[in-house]
Amino acid sequence: MAMNSTLFEKPNLSVRIGSLNLKNPVMTASGTFGYGEEYSEFLDIDRLGAIVVKGLSIKPKKGNPTPRIIETPAGMLNAIGLQNIGIETFIKDKLPFLRQFSTPVIVNFFGDTIDEYIKSAETLCDAKGVQALEMNVSCPNKEAGWCIFGTNPETLRQVVSVVRKVTHLPLIVKLSPNVTDIGLMARVVEDSGADAISLINTITGMCVDIVQRKPLLANITGGLSGPAIRPIAVRMVWEVSKAVKIPIIGMGGIMTYKDALEFFIVGAKAVAIGTANFINPCATIDVIDGIEKFMLEQKITDINQIIGSLRI
Amino acid sequence: MAMNSTLFEKPNLSVRIGSLNLKNPVMTASGTFGYGEEYSEFLDIDRLGAIVVKGLSIKPKKGNPTPRIIETPAGMLNAIGLQNIGIETFIKDKLPFLRQFSTPVIVNFFGDTIDEYIKSAETLCDAKGVQALEMNVSCPNKEAGWCIFGTNPETLRQVVSVVRKVTHLPLIVKLSPNVTDIGLMARVVEDSGADAISLINTITGMCVDIVQRKPLLANITGGLSGPAIRPIAVRMVWEVSKAVKIPIIGMGGIMTYKDALEFFIVGAKAVAIGTANFINPCATIDVIDGIEKFMLEQKITDINQIIGSLRI
Amino acid sequence: MKIRPLAETIEPQCGQFYMLQSCDNYDPLLKRPLSIFNFDEKYLQFLFRIKGKGTSYLSKVKAGDIIHLIGPLGNGYLEPKGDFIIVAGGIGIASLMPLLVKFRKKAILFFGARNSNELLMVDAAYDMAINSYVSTDDGSIGYKGLITDLLTDFIKSNHYSKELPIYCCGSIPMFKTLKSIIERHNMTCYASIEEYMACGVGACLGCVVKIKSDEEGGFSYKRVCKEGPVFNLRDLIWQ
Amino acid sequence: MKIRPLAETIEPQCGQFYMLQSCDNYDPLLKRPLSIFNFDEKYLQFLFRIKGKGTSYLSKVKAGDIIHLIGPLGNGYLEPKGDFIIVAGGIGIASLMPLLVKFRKKAILFFGARNSNELLMVDAAYDMAINSYVSTDDGSIGYKGLITDLLTDFIKSNHYSKELPIYCCGSIPMFKTLKSIIERHNMTCYASIEEYMACGVGACLGCVVKIKSDEEGGFSYKRVCKEGPVFNLRDLIWQ
Numbered sequence A, B: 001m002a003m004n005s006t007l008f009e010k011p012n013l014s015v016r017i018g019s020l021n022l023k024n025p026v027m028t029a030s031g032t033f034g035y036g037e038e039y040s041e042f043l044d045i046d047r048l049g050a051i052v053v054k055g056l057s058i059k060p061k062k063g064n065p066t067p068r069i070i071e072t073p074a075g076m077l078n079a080i081g082l083q084n085i086g087i088e089t090f091i092k093d094k095l096p097f098l099r100q101f102s103t104p105v106i107v108n109f110f111g112d113t114i115d116e117y118i119k120s121a122e123t124l125c126d127a128k129g130v131q132a133l134e135m136n137v138s139c140p141n142k143e144a145g146w147c148i149f150g151t152n153p154e155t156l157r158q159v160v161s162v163v164r165k166v167t168h169l170p171l172i173v174k175l176s177p178n179v180t181d182i183g184l185m186a187r188v189v190e191d192s193g194a195d196a197i198s199l200i201n202t203i204t205g206m207c208v209d210i211v212q213r214k215p216l217l218a219n220i221t222g223g224l225s226g227p228a229i230r231p232i233a234v235r236m237v238w239e240v241s242k243a244v245k246i247p248i249i250g251m252g253g254i255m256t257y258k259d260a261l262e263f264f265i266v267g268a269k270a271v272a273i274g275t276a277n278f279i280n281p282c283a284t285i286d287v288i289d290g291i292e293k294f295m296l297e298q299k300i301t302d303i304n305q306i307i308g309s310l311r312i
Numbered sequence C, D: 001m002k003i004r005p006l007a008e009t010i011e012p013q014c015g016q017f018y019m020l021q022s023c024d025n026y027d028p029l030l031k032r033p034l035s036i037f038n039f040d041e042k043y044l045q046f047l048f049r050i051k052g053k054g055t056s057y058l059s060k061v062k063a064g065d066i067i068h069l070i071g072p073l074g075n076g077y078l079e080p081k082g083d084f085i086i087v088a089g090g091i092g093i094a095s096l097m098p099l100l101v102k103f104r105k106k107a108i109l110f111f112g113a114r115n116s117n118e119l120l121m122v123d124a125a126y127d128m129a130i131n132s133y134v135s136t137d138d139g140s141i142g143y144k145g146l147i148t149d150l151l152t153d154f155i156k157s158n159h160y161s162k163e164l165p166i167y168c169c170g171s172i173p174m175f176k177t178l179k180s181i182i183e184r185h186n187m188t189c190y191a192s193i194e195e196y197m198a199c200g201v202g203a204c205l206g207c208v209v210k211i212k213s214d215e216e217g218g219f220s221y222k223r224v225c226k227e228g229p230v231f232n233l234r235d236l237i238w239q
């Protein structure tokens, strides 16, 4: 009987991402949870595995003109244009609120130039309450004709390596899915010293107003997110998990705990919930509860038994 | 009054793809319309702009084990594995049926090796009733470690150039969307002598059975199609239309004439309807009728006035 | 569910199916295959179990709503010349009912289900059969156990029964057991099988099953929607 | 549509809105913003026009169905201290009705719509206003023309009216005309505006509008769902 009763114990949901311990493997995806405040009346921030804040840059950014979002079948396109209040204001005005919670704060950041990446990382890793950095490399490189940092192995290596040198914090690199070989990009990132990889960022798409013959987003193109992209995201996480040893944070279209489990099974050590927050402000909590319930039902005692357990 | 009455005339829907004249710019997408017979009881094949048949290879192929298809949010994954009856049987058993119609027949084909591509093209261009070839380059290259022909500019150049040499028929190359820079691939194809480009083929994705912890497709990964991918397809067609001068056949998630018009506006000279045929066997005809009605309402006399007319 | 076709339709054959619209928008995307359950000049009737998103949408369709469907599709049952045996597993009865209706009092019915709730239309079926044998996994109605057990007993005690063709529709485990029964007794069995379908008309090659053939490998892939859904059970290969 | 909240809710303020579920599956994906139209201890009430997929889904919700919604959200109208003017364009009345209800016989109502069918709840509104002016584009009810024409005439002939704050909700052309009116007469106008929304709670930055500010460029982007939907009309910048 003693043996049986252990099945009713809470399963272990804690995972490690580099030196970061998470009480559970469910985070918010950058840009979909503001700076935490916005959702704090809907859920208990303390229950989250980690909170990843909206992407920050050294200088505040106004972002793109409107319309910035448009719905698509089972998805949405966004072209917010990385609007943000800047790292300084974030540290001053937003971080104190986030420090109240036991949930680790991961700061997503980006730059137009390698120098801006370095400066951002330096400033952030001195700030009390920032537990890890997530580098968004899906943005254009001003110095190299605006081509995307994260879609070229060379610029990717360069920018990750230099950021690695200036920070002791766990460094997560967030990959762009708009590439031929995501496994290759992941290896580059691993070789450049990153502690973890998160993926996928949004997939570039566009929609057209057929009467006006104009793009429906002011920015012409935008990033596709939501359930529509989930099969692509799962495939990419699987490819990356075969390519590297460092932990993976999987995301892209996760709406329910079932979707999240697909990511764990193909190798993600943690997941992030993005667009789902918009539809259900408690999506993160529902995913956590759902995973726990599933594990109880299936008599799985540790989430680590699920991670990378795909049978092929 | 004479002027006004012209508005009620049927708008011109005919377009040219290389030396091929189409009565209207709406085709079927390869693999979604069988060899034409399957849908012939549902619609008048003569009304189609062109009919593109299921991909063929020199030798018949059994295809993948099952399950081969699985639904995803607003999309579906397929891993048919290019099952086909082989070019010889096609010419003998299927082509005579298709020759009855005034609609041009475009044959989609592929190979495991460059040699197979050459042999297929040679055989097909001798067959009476084949009006154009569509090369599927989204398949693995047996000789080069099974990497995909169409995701590497060098193998792409190689295979398109040699096929160009052996056929006088209009040569359409169908691009894989699983690449970093679709514009670059399009330029390679144009430089290699292709007459037209079609895109997008399916995007690689996967789904997992969370209880069995097994991929839901026997082949592990499959190709995502349907409305879910439309914004990505529209973006890629737009990028290609900026990169090359040869005509583009756009596809990916077109369900209605409105979706088709998005592709024309960003630069497609024709469109193909794939997954939509499964949901509505008359999807192609409905798209043709819808475009015509739209043009009448908007007082547009020629589809060529819409093609590439995006205002930015 | 009863549907009144808005256009003229072909009369469906026993065992044929239709593809029915499964949502208003694009999620779920694909149509759903349902066997014709009953029909007359005015209506098509379907019997289905709510399984997931698509059937749950169908269950909410109200009188007056318009839904799109394609059919009749596929090759139905080769019609019996004399008496025959029906083996239905659960909702499999939907596909077999037209045989019972068309050939009243010609069939010996074997009908198994998980429990009494899944033993749908059992009374109607009972009335139309010569004789009926019923089982449930939980014993809530009839024999507690597998319907194939009842069938085995029946064949053992009724020698003439080996001459009768079997018509069946049910789950893969049931088909597998049936297959060994018919091979043992050298009987004929027509089985209506299920596969995931996208087009339903033979175009996508998504719904194939392995069928014994002389081809390389000893099998070829046949389309359930086109060459099926009814196959000779002997020819079916499951991995 | 009347909704009975299943959990305890905060009492909404005039001009606040809710995000309502727009489908059963994932297409359409996002919730839809609707202004609170009326409420009491038991019900929340919404008035909406069927525009596309989301509102058409909402129109099919039946008594007994459960739908998810988030709210009350945003900053409503700064409540008037005395008499005030209401300018409603079409379905804009939904957002303004709570003001009429809460401040009975304090408002002078200007209500314009395309035609009499889009002049919803005009009788109820009429009863609660001090005075009502109505217009339709096609002249099917009231003055034929723009409601802003009636407002201009009214202001010209009633000098005291320039002291009154204007509360408005309507289309962008209406806002633009109103803006020139209030600038000419140095009046104050609170405008509830619409933007495409994803989250409704200030997290996605999708719903921003340009608001005059001292920042570089002379404007900053403010979130309609958080800092709005009601803004001082003077501060709004349209390109």
Ligand SMILES: Cc1cc2nc3c(=O)[nH]c(=O)nc-3n(C[C@H](O)[C@H](O)[C@H](O)COP(=O)(O)OP(=O)(O)OC[C@H]3O[C@@H](n4cnc5c(N)ncnc54)[C@H](O)[C@@H]3O)c2cc1C
Pocket (backbone or CB within 6 Å): B070, B071, C017, C022, C028, C030, C031, C032, C033, C034, C035, C036, C046, C047, C048, C049, C050, C051, C052, C053, C054, C055, C056, C091, C094, C095, C193, C194, C195, C196, C197, C229
């Ligand atoms: C020829 C044929 C006739 C059928 N006749 C009947 C009938 O008369 N009554 C009845 O209740 N059921 C019948 N079925 C099964 C029925 O089609 C499935 O239960 C239904 O498709 C499930 O859809 P869902 O969205 O509710 O479930 P979900 O589980 O949400 O479906 C998910 C996906 O799986 C596919 N799928 C799931 N189960 C099946 C299955 N068994 N066969 C094919 N595709 C499946 C769906 O099409 C969909 O793509 C028949 C199946 C076939 C192939």
Ligand SMILES: Cc1cc2nc3c(=O)[nH]c(=O)nc-3n(C[C@H](O)[C@H](O)[C@H](O)COP(=O)(O)OP(=O)(O)OC[C@H]3O[C@@H](n4cnc5c(N)ncnc54)[C@H](O)[C@@H]3O)c2cc1C
Pocket (backbone or CB within 6 Å): A070, A071, D017, D022, D028, D030, D031, D032, D033, D034, D035, D036, D046, D047, D048, D049, D050, D051, D052, D053, D054, D055, D056, D091, D094, D095, D193, D194, D195, D196, D197, D229
């Ligand atoms: C704060 C606020 C309050 C509103 N209150 C009401 C109300 O009380 N009654 C009412 O009838 N309408 C109201 N609207 C407008 C209503 O939200 C839209 O008509 C509705 O979202 C259209 O959705 P749909 O799916 O039916 O249309 P579709 O045209 O199919 O929608 C397509 C997309 O555009 C978005 N969209 C389209 N029009 C609008 C719009 N005007 N504003 C925001 N998003 C839009 C939808 O959210 C969706 O993403 C309000 C809008 C806002 C922002």
Ligand SMILES: Cc1cc2nc3c(=O)[nH]c(=O)nc-3n(C[C@H](O)[C@H](O)[C@H](O)COP(=O)(O)O)c2cc1C
Pocket (backbone or CB within 6 Å): A029, A030, A031, A032, A054, A055, A056, A078, A080, A082, A108, A136, A174, A200, A201, A202, A224, A225, A226, A227, A229, A251, A252, A253, A254, A272, A273, A274, A275, A276, D204, D205, D206
């Ligand atoms: C409105 C919006 C804003 C986003 N902003 C950022 C951002 O600032 N930095 C970043 O790295 N990713 C950003 N993302 C991408 C998400 O973090 C996530 O990678 C992507 O949306 C896929 O996950 P989902 O499908 O669950 O949303 C944003 C996504 C959305 C929808």
Ligand SMILES: Cc1cc2nc3c(=O)[nH]c(=O)nc-3n(C[C@H](O)[C@H](O)[C@H](O)COP(=O)(O)O)c2cc1C
Pocket (backbone or CB within 6 Å): B029, B030, B031, B032, B054, B055, B056, B078, B080, B082, B108, B136, B174, B200, B201, B202, B224, B225, B226, B227, B229, B251, B252, B253, B254, B272, B273, B274, B275, B276, C204, C205, C206
């Ligand atoms: C079941 C299925 C089979 C397909 N087979 C082929 C094929 O043999 N050759 C090919 O080039 N493309 C094939 N495709 C890709 C389609 O032609 C098309 O490029 C893709 O599905 C995107 O269009 P859609 O979203 O309209 O379906 C197939 C697609 C599907 C869904």
Ligand code: FES
Pocket (backbone or CB within 6 Å): C196, C197, C198, C199, C200, C201, C202, C203, C204, C205, C206, C207, C208, C223, C224, C225, C226
């Ligand atoms: S379902 Fe498409 S071939 Fe059978």
Ligand code: FES
Pocket (backbone or CB within 6 Å): D196, D197, D198, D199, D200, D201, D202, D203, D204, D205, D206, D207, D208, D223, D224, D225, D226
């Ligand atoms: S709708 Fe997301 S910030 Fe306003």
